[in-house]
Amino acid sequence: MPEELRKCPLCGSEKHTLFDKRTFKGHQVVNRLCTSCGLVFQSPRMTAEEAEVFYAAEYRRLYQGTDQPVIKDLLVQRARAQALTAFLQAHVPAIGRFLDIGASAGELLLYVRKEFGAEVVGVEPGEAYRRHAAQHNLTLYPDLDALAQAEHAPFDVVSMSHVVEHLPDPVRYLSRLRKTALASDGWLLVEVPNLYGHQSFEVAHNFSFTPHTLRQTLYAAGYRVEVMEAHGRPRSDLIPLYITALARPDARYAQKNIQGERNVALKRRLAMLRRKVLLRYLSQQAWKEI
Numbered sequence: 001m002p003e004e005l006r007k008c009p010l011c012g013s014e015k016h017t018l019f020d021k022r023t024f025k026g027h028q029v030v031n032r033l034c035t036s037c038g039l040v041f042q043s044p045r046m047t048a049e050e051a052e053v054f055y056a057a058e059y060r061r062l063y064q065g066t067d068q069p070v071i072k073d074l075l076v077q078r079a080r081a082q083a084l085t086a087f088l089q090a091h092v093p094a095i096g097r098f099l100d101i102g103a104s105a106g107e108l109l110l111y112v113r114k115e116f117g118a119e120v121v122g123v124e125p126g127e128a129y130r131r132h133a134a135q136h137n138l139t140l141y142p143d144l145d146a147l148a149q150a151e152h153a154p155f156d157v158v159s160m161s162h163v164v165e166h167l168p169d170p171v172r173y174l175s176r177l178r179k180t181a182l183a184s185d186g187w188l189l190v191e192v193p194n195l196y197g198h199q200s201f202e203v204a205h206n207f208s209f210t211p212h213t214l215r216q217t218l219y220a221a222g223y224r225v226e227v228m229e230a231h232g233r234p235r236s237d238l239i240p241l242y243i244t245a246l247a248r249p250d251a252r253y254a255q256k257n258i259q260g261e262r263n264v265a266l267k268r269r270l271a272m273l274r275r276k277v278l279l280r281y282l283s284q285q286a287w288k289e290i
């Protein structure tokens with residue numbers, strides 16, 4: 001049975017209203033808006049046990065028809081890995097050790113190894129993807145516990161590309177990363193779909209972040225945000241489909257009060273209207289085939 005969230009997972013408020021209700025690939029998906037902090041979160045949602053079964057058996061098949069890596073997905077991942085590597089090159093001077101959580105087939109690991117000469121390690125729950133990555137001489141662990149057992153030195157950069165929105169409790173997970181895997185002077189790289197550009201309401205997305213709520217989430221987990229950008233790379237030159245952030249450990253922020261965001265529903269409506277117009281009249285730049 002799916003679980004109903006009584007409290008907002010970011011600020012703890014019990015005041016939330018219905019934000020969106022739809023069917024996604026046969027699953028009923030209901031998202032709620034916290035009227036205190038503006039976070040949009042799925043509720044009811046899969047329990048931890050249901051999610052474990054879902055990611056082991058159904059996720060890849062539901063999204064791409066098979067649990068094996070497929071060419072179309074690999075090409076998208078390669079294009080995204082290239083864009084993220086360029087983003088890192090613009091902001092991070094050097095990387096000695098790099099960890100990618102949700103490493104998938106290892107495309108980002110390959111780019112960062114090549115461009116920065118870094119020692120690279122990944123975490124990826126999908127077994128077929130780990131096998132694929134192993135062909136490129138990459139080390140991937142199934143989860144954080146297996147990574148911890150391997151006793152790697154702290155990482156200079158930990159990346160989570162299209163992962164945080166899937167987690168049941170992002171603040172807790174990101175805090176754990178900060179304390180156990182990331183160097184105290186390291187960088188966290190996060191990319192998520194943007195509520196103000198991406199459709200986002202998928203069964204696997206527990207959260208639909210805005211730049212504001214992503215920033216508050218990073219603060220709550222004890223990070224200082226250094227760079228944040230809404231953009232469409234590699235998919236669109238015009239629609240801000242994604243939010244990419246670089247943040248650094250700073251436990252002082254963990255004490256900060258959550259700052260609320262106003263008019264989330266209105267901003268979403270305007271963003272989706274703009275998206276529709278761009279897709280219709282400037283389709284070449286608005287949606288690039290990869």
Ligand SMILES: [Zn+2]
Nearest residue numbers: 008011034037
């Ligand atoms: Zn809230």
